[in-house]
Amino acid sequence: MPKQVDHAARREEIAQAALRLCARDGLAGVTIGQVAQEAGVSKGLVQHYFAGKADLLRASAHVLRGEIERHVREAVRDAHGPADTLRRVLLAIVELGVTAVVPLLAGHAFLSMAVADPEIHALYRAGGDAVHRETAALLAASGPAPDVDPGAEAHALLGLARGLADGVLLGELGVDDAAAIVDHHLRRILPGAPTRSDTPSSPQVSG
Amino acid sequence: MPKQVDHAARREEIAQAALRLCARDGLAGVTIGQVAQEAGVSKGLVQHYFAGKADLLRASAHVLRGEIERHVREAVRDAHGPADTLRRVLLAIVELGVTAVVPLLAGHAFLSMAVADPEIHALYRAGGDAVHRETAALLAASGPAPDVDPGAEAHALLGLARGLADGVLLGELGVDDAAAIVDHHLRRILPGAPTRSDTPSSPQVSG
């Protein structure tokens, strides 16, 4: 056997470069040549690791999914109990607007692909459904108010977090404002939830 | 003066074609030639009405904003009182996921432009802030619960609606599920709000 390199790692490296370009210039800016330059490799090498541009984009979408998942998992690493975990998950999503702009923007850019390409669509759906299930379970385990339907409330919380992330991304509100909103909402549906010291009782927002 | 044509109308026609392409293939699929074909005009005509591709995209973003605004305004045309208006606004946003996929997808595709291009960013911000102000005013006029901060709650409601619209777009939940969630949330912050007959008291969601 000749020289051995970590095939998967190289692919991920290049895909990450593609995601950076995607976040900077949108999907339109993702070019084999540009990706090669961004990744610091030759154009031929990109061809060596990806069958074509479609393959590259497909792989980038998978890496993107992993990136966001890693981001969220890291946020909940040392959480105390389901309620705290739930809170951290939501805050992590909101904070994508400032700490992980690349995955968030790339995710938006890939959205149009998700409605056209069945495989990407399935990827989005699978990820979204998994998050929803986990969120609903977390919510149910957090001692919610009696009138709370975990399934519907999970959709509400995730929708809220996603929407707030976009608002934060565009600068419509600050991360702390968004965090306060999430906490305020959580406090309403989790009567006995542990209120953290850094969250004011009533969120004040500029504008 | 020679032949007279409605300059603005022609520009909007072509920009609409660009938005359709944008929704179908993302910003990457927006090409002068493709736009011309989609609009049913010659490539030269597109050049005649737009100084360049950047001008076309800029104009498309403006048309997009107008399109969404028109959609929402139409939804609140014959609303009864501020609470009902607020409800219709939020539902209109949620329903973008099914009734106005083109503007919604195009909006996502343009998001990356909004962080790079200051003019597009300002356009997004201006529109978002205006909607937020109107929403907050509507909320304040709807007789909210005493612990509700209209500014923060408006951000929450708009974030929720936007996030749910994406969920609907991807098929994670149905429009009726999303509508029920919005209604459920509204009922919590508006104690004396008029509950419409078609909204169940507790939203049930599949999955």
Next chain:
DNA sequence: CCATTGGCAGTACGATCGTATTGCATCGAT
């Protein structure tokens, strides 16, 4: 020690991009 195989760079090429330029028909003003 050398033949083989995979990692990698470079070049070639047809298609398509955005833009500049040209040509012509048409309508309004003089």
Next chain:
DNA sequence: ATCGATGCAATACGATCGTACTGCCAATGG
């Protein structure tokens, strides 16, 4: 009636795209 400006189509052109192909280097097994 003619002249100039405008609407619009068509072509030309350099740049760049995605892909195919070729060639070299390095490392490993026989």
